[in-house]
Amino acid sequence: MFSQTGPESFPSEDLVTVARFESPLEAQLARGLLESAGIASFLVGENVNHMLQAAFGVHLQVGADDEVSARELLGTQEGSPGLDPRG
Secondary structure, X not given: OOOOOOHHHOOXXXXXXXXXXXXXXXXXXXXXXXHHOOOOEEEEOHHHXXXXXXXXXXXXXXXXXXXXXXXXXXXXXXXXXXXXXXX
């Protein structure tokens, strides 16, 4: 998936983590779901996670304006750890 906007397009305070994943593949699938719904999203920690999965999670972030819609699509709630099965 190619997006014209990158995380640099949003001030960091305008990005919200809506889910956390242990697996980069699961994070990519969730990101694809959001992108197909027209919600720009970004993965933080994806490359580091490839090196040492047990130590790092991948965080899926969206713009603050899209947080509610993204959480509805992903089935997460504010303050929850996201979709990480380890909780």
